[in-house]
Amino acid sequence: MEQSSYLTVVKSNKVVEASYMLTLAEQRVLLACIAQIDSKAVLTENYRFEVTASGVADLVGLDNLSNAYRDLKKAAEKLYERSVVIDDPDLENPQITQRKTRWISAIDYVPGEGKLVLSFSLGIIPYLSQLSREFTKYKLKHVARFESVYSIRLYELLVQWNSAGEREIEVEWLKRQFQVDEKYDRVVDLKKRVIDPAVEEINQHSNIWVKYGQRKSGRTITHFQFQFGLKDKPQSLEKKHLSEEEINRQARPGETRATVIARLTGTSLSEIAKPGETFDQALQRKNSLAEAKKKLR
Structure with missing residues (x-):
């Protein structure tokens, strides 16, 4: 699949706010596949998506094609094992408070062609197809140059509230959804390793600008307060x-x-x-x- 096929990413807000961790290579593969989906059409588990090393290299601006082959191979090794936890997954069945599902049901790596072929799992398909409400949509090119998975996650959380221009996010909630709650006990480390690099990349490479502050309860920082908007907005x-x-x-x-x-x-x-x-x-x-x-x- 060529770069021209990687156009728009559309996800249910349930997935945007879900808890998961992916490497940058894995995130790029999934986004390249999601960008090929017609979000309003029916998607089945039998549909096979292709992602090539050359296509990803063109998309993210990699000059060294060998690095693209290497990243694609790494993604193939672990992507099948990756899962995502979705809170309150079924509006019609509020008794289900959480759902855990794999991203994909099958994956093939074709080393001679530098190509991955994969299918999405039945558990995730309802959040990627036949979407008519409560979804987030953006151009894949706006996150293609990010070098941090946290930049992609934060960008999605912001554009989800694009019309508001502001979003306040609880620190502990963000740590859980990004799956770094056991990694950064101190907020100063979370800001240094996650928030600040993400904000810098979003401002440098995406179509939006962002800045943030924080809200405290006593001496404890409990929330990040983000302000953002389109760079070309009048x-x-x-x-x-x-x-x-x-x-x-x-x-x-x-x-x-x-x-x-x-x-x-x-x-x-x-x-x-x-x-x-x-x-x-x-x-x-x-x-x-x-x-x-x-x-x-």
Whole structure:
């Protein structure tokens, strides 16, 4: 399968928020296969997906094809054993609180052709096909250059809430879903090894920008607070008009009108808006500050 076949990844939100651990090579193989699925069509366990070393190398920009062959072979060795744990998997049967399933049911490695051929398991298929609601969709090219599995996982968690532009994630929940709860006892180590490299890669290689802060309970950091948006999203409200009804509906407790508009349009005014200030006033003050800085240079 050539790179042109690797287009869009669509996953049920249940899988986006599931608990699992994959190597980077394994993640790339699975995403390359998922990107070949018509998410609205029927998928059976008999359908066979192909991933080639040359296709993955083109996708991720590997100059050394031997490394692509090596990574594909490594993925073939362990991928069959990998599993995923899905919380509350069946909305129609709330008594089932957790489901554990393999990602794939069969895998073949063809060394002479540098190719993997695999089938998804029956347990995971409902979360990859015939999706009509509660799913996350993104272009595979936006995560193709990531070098960390955590970058891919964090990116998915953010674009799942793309329309909000903000997401607060509990530290302990994130550690469980990323399966690093026994690896990083200290939040400072989690940030250094997982969060900071992921944020850096997302900002460098993907179609969104992201920054984050943290919320404490006493002296303990309990949540990460992410802000994010499309890099090419218009930053001026002049290009996006919001009705008063929409502003009032989207307003959060304690937010000024200026803050609401800034958040919904992706501008940075939410950081400088003053209580009671209108959006136009905040924008004018920001522009005035910018002009004053220019004169001081």
